Amino acid sequence: MSAPLGVILAGGKATRMGGGDKGLLTLGRETLMDRVIGRLAPQAGALALNANGDPARFAALGLPVLPDSVEGHPGPLAGVLAGLDWAAGEGAEAIVTVAADTPFFPRDLVARLQDAAAGMAHPLALAATPDPERGRVRHPTFGLWPVALRDDLRAALGEGVRKVVLWTDAHDGQEALFDGPGEPFFNVNTPEDLKAAEEML
Template sequence: MNAPLGVILAGGQATRMGGGDKGLLRLGKATLLSHVIERLSPQVDGLALNANGDADRFAGLNIPVIADSVDGFAGPLAGVLAGLDWAAAQGAETIVTAAADTPFFPCDLVPSLQLAAEGMAHPMVLAATPDPKRGQARHPTFGLWPVALRDDLRAALNAGVRKVVQWTDRHDGRLAVFPDEAAFFNVNTPEDLVRAEAML
């Protein structure tokens, strides 16, 4: 399987942080987004940022900024669709998504997702970690997605589907289980940012 393109999902409204762009918050000497870019870029063939509003605020990153094509903050699936449409224009077959507020995700994210997808006609895999209560916790903003199903996703979003797993389960999506429960720790609140500083 060829290396996918990477899409960082930053289209959320960050309500628990008081609004604004979580990815531009400082963590150590860099922004959250810079940490994510540094981790994802070596694993993919190219990188874009999914964000809504004025793209100029990300001008310093020197990567394409792609907005949702579905109106009204339709959630992560809208960002996945934007990424798939962008990748289709590049002639790519797959994308891997990562969240802009999750700076410590695994450095082997992409190969692990690809390994779990072996033998699938349309590779669709979500990251997961062990969970003491539920057995496994799925991390729906971290996944491998096939460009071939972008029109199917567009139709699902237009029909009101918003939950990632609702769509992936429909296509027999698989899981790639990562052993570290904290690998997908994401910064949702000011307290989380303090914890991330300690983890850094």
């Protein structure tokens, strides 16, 4: 299976961090975004960034910046759709998405997502981790998404669907379970989280 294109989701408002772009915050000697790119690039084909507002603030990254095509900040699914539309223009069959504020995600993320989706008509899978109370928790910004379903996703967003798992469950989305040590999908939402991430380094 060929490597999917990579899309970094940075379209949120970062309200708990006081606004701005969390991905441009510094962790150690690099920004969160640099760390995310460093992990994703070896696993995927070409990369792009889903973000809204002035794309010039990301110019130093040298990546295409894809704004949401659905107004009102409807959430991650809008970023996924922007990525799928871009990938269709590139002639790709699938994308993998990661969050811009999650610097420690697995270096085998794509391979594990592809394994989980193997044999499906359309490659669709989300990352998941064990949870002592709920069994497992899905991480909806970390997924493998088929370009073939982009028009279906566009229609779902138009009908008001916002919750990622409602759409993935409707299309038999699979789960790739990451049950190793640590918190592979630890994300930086608050200044306290950033301090914790510095300790995790």
